[in-house]
Structure formats: C-alpha cells, structure tokens
Amino acid sequence: MNKVILLGNLVADPETRYTSAGMEVTIFRLAVNQGKDKDTLFVKVSAFQKIAELIKTYCRKGNKVLIEGKLDIKNNKQKDETWKSYTQVIVNQIFFLGSKNKEAEAETEASYELPF
Numbered sequence: 001m002n003k004v005i006l007l008g009n010l011v012a013d014p015e016t017r018y019t020s021a022g023m024e025v026t027i028f029r030l031a032v033n034q035g036k037d038k039d040t041l042f043v044k045v046s047a048f049q050k051i052a053e054l055i056k057t058y059c060r061k062g063n064k065v066l067i068e069g070k071l072d073i074k075n076n077k078q079k080d081e082t083w084k085s086y087t088q089v090i091v092n093q094i095f096f097l098g099s100k101n102k103e104a105e106a107e108t109e110a111s112y113e114l115p116f
Contacts, residue, residue, distance in 0.1 A: 008032035026052035068093040
C-alpha cells in the first residue's frame with residue numbers, strides 16, 4: 001500500500017507545466033508542521049487532470065490544504081551524466097481548508113478524487 005496524507009500550507013503559488021506528452025501538471029510545495037521542537041517538512045506535490053486545474057484555479061501561497069496521494073520517487077539523468085533522485089507526492093484527493101479566496105470557500109466542502 002502506498003498512501004500519503006498531509007496537512008499543510010502552500011509555500012508559493014502553484015506552477016503549471018506540461019509533460020513531454022503534453023499533459024498538464026500543477027506543482028507546488030507544501031509546508032507541513034511536524035509539531036513543537038521539530039523542523040517544518042517541505043514536500044514537493046504534483047497534481048494532474050481535474051485536480052491540477054482546481055489547484056491552479058483556487059490555491060495560492062499560504063492556503064491550507066489536506067491532500068491524499070501516493071509517494072513517488074523520480075530518477076533524472078543530468079547533463080553531466082550523473083543521476084539525481086527526488087521524492088514527491090502525487091495528489092489523488094484534495095480538501096481546501098481555510099482559504100482566503102471567496103471562490104475557493106465555495107469549494108471547501110467538496111473533495112475531488114481521480115478515477116484511478
């Protein structure tokens with residue numbers, strides 16, 4: 001089983017990019033407070049399809065969200081022929097919490113889930 005649940009705040013506005021196949025992906029970093037006397041965890045998060053569109057439309061720096069997804073590890077070959085690995089969470093469900101954006105407040109009670 002590969003399931004991740006995180007509650008945190010967006011560090012910056014989400015960015016939209018496109019894969020080599022032309023699929024839209026929305027990327028952001030989530031700051032997760034781990035409790036008193038522990039460092040904040042900064043997690044790279046990626047979303048596709050309908051969830052990517054929702055995040056792009058309603059999420060901004062500082063917004064609080066709860067995400068459910070799966071852990072993904074990518075290995076990329078660099079220009080100098082070395083390999084670089086990074087970890088990210090792929091979102092399959094998101095809940096908007098405490099948004100300052102009036103339009104997003106209407107969406108707060110709804111959750112969105114990918115069909116896979």
